[in-house]
Amino acid sequence: xxxxxxxxxxxxxxxxxxxxxxxxxxxxxxxxxxxxxxxxxxxxxxxxxxxxxxxxxxxxxxxxxxxxxxxxxxxxxxxxxxxxxxxxxxxxxxxxxxxxxxxxxxxxx
Numbered sequence: 001x002x003x004x005x006x007x008x009x010x011x012x013x014x015x016x017x018x019x020x021x022x023x024x025x026x027x028x029x030x031x032x033x034x035x036x037x038x039x040x041x042x043x044x045x046x047x048x049x050x051x052x053x054x055x056x057x058x059x060x061x062x063x064x065x066x067x068x069x070x071x072x073x074x075x076x077x078x079x080x081x082x083x084x085x086x087x088x089x090x091x092x093x094x095x096x097x098x099x100x101x102x103x104x105x106x107x108x109x
Contacts, residue, residue, distance in 0.1 A: 006056055009052060010049075013045065013048065013049055017041065017042070017045045020041050021038060
């Protein structure tokens with residue numbers, strides 16, 4: 001979904017840049033003034049795109065870090081739960097072992 005938003009944003013910016021360029025080319029200015037306007041528009045658009053890409057990168061990094069933290073928390077919870085269950089199983093096995101030892105001692109008397 002984030003990729004779709006980036007593609008839409010890029011398409012809008014590209015369309016705006018092309019439209020601005022065509023508008024400038026058909027404007028009744030001298031050639032040098034038109035070239036300067038085109039150059040400024042390209043610089044402005046490039047700067048805007050660079051800012052948006054930087055912002056998108058920051059957002060993706062933030063989202064990835066949040067997802068990693070959430071995964072780490074869930075993994076820790078799962079390990080903790082499994083540890084408690086393992087302790088319960090060990091306790092029950094030790095109880096059974098004691099019972100079996102007691103029964104075995106009774107049989108050897």
